[in-house]
Amino acid sequence: RSVLKTPLKQAATSHSVLTEIQPDCQPLTTPPKPKEILPADPWTPTSNLKMLISAASPEIRSREQRRELSNNSREVLQAKHCLQEHLSGDEYEKSQPSRKEKSLGLLCHKFLARYPDYPSAAENNYICLDEVAEELNVERRRIYDIVNVLESLHMVSRLAKNRYAWHGRHNLSKTLQALKKVGEENKYTQQIQMIKKREYEHEFDFDGERNEEMARSFGSNEHSEMSFVELPGMEFRAASVNSRKDKSLRVMSQKFVMLFLVSTPQIVSLEVAAKILIGEDQLEDLDKSKFKTKIRRLYDIANVLSSLELIKKVHVTEERGRKPAFKWTGPDVLPNVQDTKLETTSTSCPPPISESIPSKEQCSKNLFPSRGKQNFTRHPSLIKLVKTIENDRRKIQSAPTSPVKMSASTDQNLSALPSKMAQVPAIAKHQLEGQSKKAKELKLSRSALESNQLSPEVVPKPETPRVAAPSQQPALAQPPAVCPPSHSSVSPVILPHTPAGVSYAIYLHPSQAHTVTTYSPSFMLQPVPCANVTGIKSINSKVLNKTTTEEGDNQLTTDDPTKSLTAKERPPIKSETSSQRCLKRSQALQENNLIKKYRSDEESLDPSLTFFPSGYLIPLTQCTHGNKAGFSNKEKAGICSLQHTTYSSPIASVIPVTASELKAVNIPAFQITPLNIMLSPTSIAAAPVLSNSCLNSSNTSSAQNPSSSVLNFTLQHIGLIPAGVQVPANPVLQHMPVSLQPENVSYSSENINLQEEKVSKNILQLFDRDGLSEKYSAVIPLQQPSVPKELQEPQTVTENFFRTPGGPNTVSSLSANSDGTDRISQGTLYIPQRKLEVSED
DNA sequence: TGATCCCGCCAACGT
DNA sequence: ACGTTGGCGGGATCA
Numbered sequence: 006r007s008v009l010k011t012p013l014k015q016a017a018t019s020h021s022v023l024t025e026i027q028p029d030c031q032p033l034t035t036p037p038k039p040k041e042i043l044p045a046d047p048w049t050p051t052s053n054l055k056m057l058i059s060a061a062s063p064e065i066r067s068r069e070q071r072r073e074l075s076n077n078s079r080e081v082l083q084a085k086h087c088l089q090e091h092l093s094g095d096e097y098e099k100s101q102p103s104r105k106e107k108s109l110g111l112l113c114h115k116f117l118a119r120y121p122d123y124p125s126a127a128e129n130n131y132i133c134l135d136e137v138a139e140e141l142n143v144e145r146r147r148i149y150d151i152v153n154v155l156e157s158l159h160m161v162s163r164l165a166k167n168r169y170a171w172h173g174r175h176n177l178s179k180t181l182q183a184l185k186k187v188g189e190e191n192k193y194t195q196q197i198q199m200i201k202k203r204e205y206e207h208e209f210d211f212d213g214e215r216n217e218e219m220a221r222s223f224g225s226n227e228h229s230e231m232s233f234v235e236l237p238g239m240e241f242r243a244a245s246v247n248s249r250k251d252k253s254l255r256v257m258s259q260k261f262v263m264l265f266l267v268s269t270p271q272i273v274s275l276e277v278a279a280k281i282l283i284g285e286d287q288l289e290d291l292d293k294s295k296f297k298t299k300i301r302r303l304y305d306i307a308n309v310l311s312s313l314e315l316i317k318k319v320h321v322t323e324e325r326g327r328k329p330a331f332k333w334t335g336p337d338v339l340p341n342v343q344d345t346k347l348e349t350t351s352t353s354c355p356p357p358i359s360e361s362i363p364s365k366e367q368c369s370k371n372l373f374p375s376r377g378k379q380n381f382t383r384h385p386s387l388i389k390l391v392k393t394i395e396n397d398r399r400k401i402q403s404a405p406t407s408p409v410k411m412s413a414s415t416d417q418n419l420s421a422l423p424s425k426m427a428q429v430p431a432i433a434k435h436q437l438e439g440q441s442k443k444a445k446e447l448k449l450s451r452s453a454l455e456s457n458q459l460s461p462e463v464v465p466k467p468e469t470p471r472v473a474a475p476s477q478q479p480a481l482a483q484p485p486a487v488c489p490p491s492h493s494s495v496s497p498v499i500l501p502h503t504p505a506g507v508s509y510a511i512y513l514h515p516s517q518a519h520t521v522t523t524y525s526p527s528f529m530l531q532p533v534p535c536a537n538v539t540g541i542k543s544i545n546s547k548v549l550n551k552t553t554t555e556e557g558d559n560q561l562t563t564d565d566p567t568k569s570l571t572a573k574e575r576p577p578i579k580s581e582t583s584s585q586r587c588l589k590r591s592q593a594l595q596e597n598n599l600i601k602k603y604r605s606d607e608e609s610l611d612p613s614l615t616f617f618p619s620g621y622l623i624p625l626t627q628c629t630h631g632n633k634a635g636f637s638n639k640e641k642a643g644i645c646s647l648q649h650t651t652y653s654s655p656i657a658s659v660i661p662v663t664a665s666e667l668k669a670v671n672i673p674a675f676q677i678t679p680l681n682i683m684l685s686p687t688s689i690a691a692a693p694v695l696s697n698s699c700l701n702s703s704n705t706s707s708a709q710n711p712s713s714s715v716l717n718f719t720l721q722h723i724g725l726i727p728a729g730v731q732v733p734a735n736p737v738l739q740h741m742p743v744s745l746q747p748e749n750v751s752y753s754s755e756n757i758n759l760q761e762e763k764v765s766k767n768i769l770q771l772f773d774r775d776g777l778s779e780k781y782s783a784v785i786p787l788q789q790p791s792v793p794k795e796l797q798e799p800q801t802v803t804e805n806f807f808r809t810p811g812g813p814n815t816v817s818s819l820s821a822n823s824d825g826t827d828r829i830s831q832g833t834l835y836i837p838q839r840k841l842e843v844s845e846d
Numbered sequence: 847t848g849a850t851c852c853c854g855c856c857a858a859c860g861t
Numbered sequence: 862a863c864g865t866t867g868g869c870g871g872g873a874t875c876a
Binding site for chain 2: 104107108109144146147166300301304305308329
């Protein structure tokens with residue numbers, strides 16, 4: 006898989022050559038910066054100013070204000086800072102915009118300033134990339150960076166080429182819930198711990214030992230499969246969809262967010278994040294260059310997330326020294342809940358009025374979000390299906406394409422909206438099950454392994470609030486079922502003593518709490534007072550930094566000596582050293598290559614590292630409930646649906662499938678909800694866990710409406726579903742005018758069924774996107790009978806259960822429970838144990 | 847210096 | 862064949 010990425014490029018040589026070749030540019034060195042803007046930039050003279058101004062522009066402000074009211078006001082402040090700096094600064098950069106000015110963070114702020122956090126349904130916010138790029142005066146490439154991250158949060162969705170729809174934060178809470186869930190399922194918590202542990206042990210060197218350990222620790226099997234899965238997936242994907250899209254920034258962004266959501270302190274260091282991400286997707290090769298690249302990407306993502314104020318940069322001081330890290334400052338993720346209300350609340354204020362409606366839109370839009378595909382698809386049959394679906398989807402998407410550019414900068418493009426005709430807004434999801442077994446097994450194994458790590462103590466406590474087990478517990482909870490068994494055995498292995506680690510002495514194993522302690526017993530968390538926004542941070546930082554820093558220091562003081570000592574003392578600082586080495590190596594291109602190869606070999610041997618498939622997770626949508634379940638997991642199919650509430654409908658109907666079919670492909674359930682959210686196929690695949698509890702798949706609802714027949718017909722016609730299959734219809738399908746109420750937001754309940762393995766889910770959107778949203782909302786029927794999810798469980802599910810011993814059910818349920826409580830106190834408790842210092846920049 | 851991360855080549859994808 | 866996306870990593874800046 007490694008190959009997947011630009012294979013060609015890999016050749017270092019090629020790179021260098023290329024660069025050199027470049028015409029104008031100077032040789033290797035980066036193109037002359039100086040020249041750039043000035044000359045090139047039409048706006049140049051004032052470009053900077055313009056930028057700033059734009060940020061400050063009234064229009065923008067007004068928009069911003071909205072947000073600000075709710076949450077932030079920082080942007081402005083930041084902008085001001087920027088200005089000030091400029092002013093104060095000599096000529097400033099205006100002549101040349103300083104790097105900061107060009108920072109992704111700042112750019113992102115500008116970008117965000119253009120759109121309301123909670124767009125109303127009415128105003129459709131279309132985003133035309135070209136336009137935006139032009140207005141912001143940046144290359145399109147940069148816009149992609151922003152959009153990709155936003156997409157990972159479902160704040161935007163791609164409509165067509167060059168066109169995206171802005172959803173703002175409507176879906177954010179759900180997305181976060183889903184991400185959290187997936188993160189839990191993936192056991193990120195444990196992974197984090199492991200990594201930390203390792204670090205202590207031997208830092209960076211990537212010698213075989215470590216790898217081995219990791220592999221083992223992680224559970225070899227799992228990884229292997231994962232990796233396997235991906236590859237194939239990739240392959241097809243490539244054909245069908247773009248492999249890479251799903252792959253990286255988007256996925257990375259989601260994973261990164263997951264790390265925050267599952268971490269107790271909610272502080273994640275780049276290093277750890279990079280390692281986990283690397284490990285996941287691919288094996289981990291410690292290859293330094295790879296690591297470095299990952300870090301670069303993480304900075305990109307972090308800048309955007311910071312602009313969104315979801316995270317903020319801090320420094321964690323450990324024994325080893327300070328490490329750059331980010332602290333989650335976004336809304337707390339609630340458990341899974343279905344409550345719609347929560348959603349809104351969480352972030353900031355609920356938007357005024359109309360908002361409810363929008364949600365729907367978004368939902369629908371979201372549905373498709375991904376192009377991603379499913380990660381895993383393996384079966385040919387599945388693949389085909391997927392492709393077909395994708396194609397359809399594309400067509401659909403593409404159709405609307407006509408990008409209308411709205412010139413106006415801020416404007417909202419309302420005018421632009423094309424009216425559409427309503428269509429049948431039906432969205433169908435398919436969930437296919439691949440073979441989940443593997444995943445499950447893997448997971449199990451994994452879990453076992455992990456469990457080991459966990460301290461025994463911890464284990465027992467199931468879901469107890471994290472509080473009890475501070476740090477990393479969350480994860481623990483989940484696996485209750487799973488954990489117990491294995492951990493004992495493994496643990497020894499994992500445990501601590503590492504040779505390298507010796508110096509470090511103490512550490513515990515990762516298991517939760519201890520873990521914390523472990524490393525650095527001395528961490529202290531400092532709440533950071535100020536929040537900087539990322540992008541700008543630099544700016545602010547100047548001012549603020551000192552302060553903060555000092556504070557940090559002071560606090561640390563106590564610790565400091567220690568840590569400093571420790572760091573220094575340790576002669577053998579592996580981490581650093583190793584890292585350096587790595588760098589050097591990297592420099593030597595050849596070497597790298599060799600290494601990579603080497604690694605790859607190793608990897609191949611042990612594919613295991615990867616836990617999950619990396620899939621882009623889904624959109625959840627507003628719709629609600631879906632959250633948890635669906636998205637997540639690959640394996641699991643979690644279906645969790647959510648239920649929720651209000652409108653949930655029994656939508657989930659099951660498609661009757663013959664057993665054989667199921668086996669072959671799991672298509673457990675077919676759900677159609679207008680609102681549904683869909684999971685991207687990808688998403689599904691991703692989740693490893695098996696939770697089934699949620700699954701509901703199937704079945705159920707049997708009642709079919711007339712509409713159902715239509716639907717079925719349609720689907721079949723389209724080819725989405727096999728002829729024989731029928732999908733129950735929801736009332737929803739029928740267009741019923743409904744008044745939307747805010748709460749309605751969560752309309753449909755969706756049930757999401759995920760099937761294990763990933764399956765691909767396919768969703769169709771029948772209506773046209775552009776127009777839909779509005780209509781959509783109108784259409785949606787309120788009443789849908791709610792069906793308890795639990796009730797519905799398809800046969801398929803059952804099978805799954807079997808497969809997975811670990812018990813999906815438990816997991817999900819647990820997680821849910823845990824979630825609720827978690828966050829609150831954890832931090833507090835936690836603090837003492839670990840000493841972390843967090844300082845802002 | 848190390849941390850941060852801009853810049854833009856160029857591959858993969860789409861049309 | 863060309864346009865859009867976006868992986869990737871050199872090496873400039875910042876701190």
